[in-house]
Amino acid sequence: MTGQSYGGFTPTGTIATAADRRRVVFATVVGTTVEWYDFFIYATAVGLVFGQLFFEPLGANSGLIAFATVGVSFLFRPLGAFLAGHFGDKLGRKTVLMWTLILMGAATALIGVLPTYQAIGITAPVLLVLLRILQGISAGGEWGGAVLMAVEHAPKTRRGVFGASPQIGVPLGLLLASGVMALMTIVAPGDQFMAWGWRVPFLLSVVLILVGYYVRRKVEESPVFQELAERKEKARMPIVQLFAKHSLLVIIAALVFAGNNAVGYMTTGGYIQGYATNPEGPIGLERGPVLWAVAGSAVTWLISTLFAGWISDRIGRRTTYIIGWVLQLIGVFALFPLVNTGQIGALFAGLAILTIGLGFTYGPQAALYSELFPASIRFSGVSISYAIGAIAGGAFAPTIATAIVQATGSTQAVTWYLAGMTLIGLVATLLLRDRSGIPLGPDHEAEQSVSPIYGVAKA
Incomplete structure (x- = not known):
């Protein structure tokens, strides 16, 4: 039974057991949670301490510049995606995932011991930005490998729920970082x-990375990649092939994610935390309650993400996304x-409502992306689409929101900005055919290469 659609079979014909699948799901959840904890702990610290400790000489603009450093890392996600896509399609998904985990953990731990501006002057923010860039490179390579390990191991009727396992690493990482x-x-x-307490969550990354590394090391390589390797059918230049044949698909797939990512980065990018706790702002809430509210909303995000992955196996990825965009628009407004209102309960309610839509436009993404691209260039396709979508969406969303509020004195224009990004995601989704259940193995490259874009006959 080789060359099948990977509905429970390995390339050698051995039936994949339920225990094997559980191991893969557990490893992807743990690994992505650790990665996103590292990534989000920075964004959380930006909204709370970095403006004061590393960018204080900039005065009134310190907060704006601090949020900009969150976005700078996104500019290097494509580099991580290009490197991970190339080596992931050449050397395997598992190898890339091990290195992205180590890189992210090392950068995060070093931030935890970094001297502040008061201690070493301009060198402090420069080193901070460089370490954030390393986080961006790691994040750019992490996602594609994690989702392919999950989806390519899954039975074809359960790709949505299997693919949701690395997706819940985002709300779990946010929950852990905020908590x-x-x-x-x-x-x-x-x-x-301010003196030392903020450093502990960064240093905790060392322990988490060791756990994540151990768990990932126990997982088998993706069956799709194993068969490509056995047949010696790996693409020589996967990135070149991707852009030569699927450039429009990459752009549309990126815009799907941009619609989700811009809205999600109101919390994962630290904006709401900074806005709600700013003592000179209109609300001025305490740090602790705001962080607990964000952590609580991460739970609702996790639940909706899992549910959306599950329901997408029943009603299709496209339909699930369309429902999600409507729910997300409601949450934005x-x-x-x-x-x-300045009430912590109302703040939590606003975030919880928002995360329902975010879950529906994020949970099915792993399966959606995996079913869009041919096997031989799939790692490159999903990684680069994700990275470009992150730049177009969340990269500078907190910075844009900060600038809008500074210019207008109101959050109303921020709402319209987020609504516009949501509508962009909806339009991009409507341009794609639903390919739920399409065979993922290398025997079906011809079928996979047919364009999923409405109105485009060939890739």
Whole structure:
């Protein structure tokens, strides 16, 4: 039974057991949670401490510049995606995932011991930005490998729910990052938090990376890649082939993610945390309660992400996404009216409503992307589409939102900006055919290479 659609069979014909699948799911969840914890702990710290500790000489613009460093890392995600896509299609998904985990962990731990501006001057923010760039390169390579390990191991009727396993690493990473930061506001309150408390979550990354590395090392390589390797059918220049034949598909797939990512980065990018806790702003809430509210909303995000992956196996990826865009639009218009009440309960409600739509436009993404691209260039296709979507969407969303509020004194224009990004995601989704259940193995490259874009007959 070789060359099948990977509905439970390995390339050698051995039936993949339920235990094998559980191991893959567990490894992708743990690995992506650790990766995104590292990535989001930076964004959380930007909204709370980095403006003051690393960019204070910039005065009124310190917060704006600090948020810009969140976006700078996104500019290097395509580099990570290009490298990971090339080596992932040549050397395997598992090898790339091990290196992205190590790179992210090392960069995060080094931020935890980085001297501040007061100690070493301009060198401090320069080193901070360089370490954030390394995080961006790692994040650019991580996602594609994680989702392919999950989806390519899955039975074809359960790709949505299997693909949702690395997707929940985002809300879990946000939950962990916000929860640890909130805990540190209790352990090291007030000035102690600014002096040393914020460093502990970064240093904790060392332990998490060791756990993630151990778990990932136990997982078998993707069966699709194993068969490509056995047949010696790996693409020589996968990135060149991707852009030569599928450049329009990459752009449309990127815009699907951009619509989700711009809205999601209101919390994962640290904007709501900074906006709600700014003592000179209109709300001025305490750090701890805001962080706990964000952590709580990560739970609703996790649940909706898992559910969306599951339901997409029943009603299709495209239909699930369309429902998600409607829900996300509702959440966008509810967010700031609730946040601006200055009540912590209302802030949580606004974030919880928003995350329902975010889950529906994120949970099916792993399966959707995997079913869009041919096997031999799939790692490159999903990684680069994701990286470009992250730049177009979340890269500078917190910076844009900060600039809008500074210019207008109101969050109303921010709402319209997020609504516009949501509509872009909806339009991009409508341009794609639903390919749920398409065979993923190398025997079906011809079928996979037919363009999924409406109105485009060939790739």
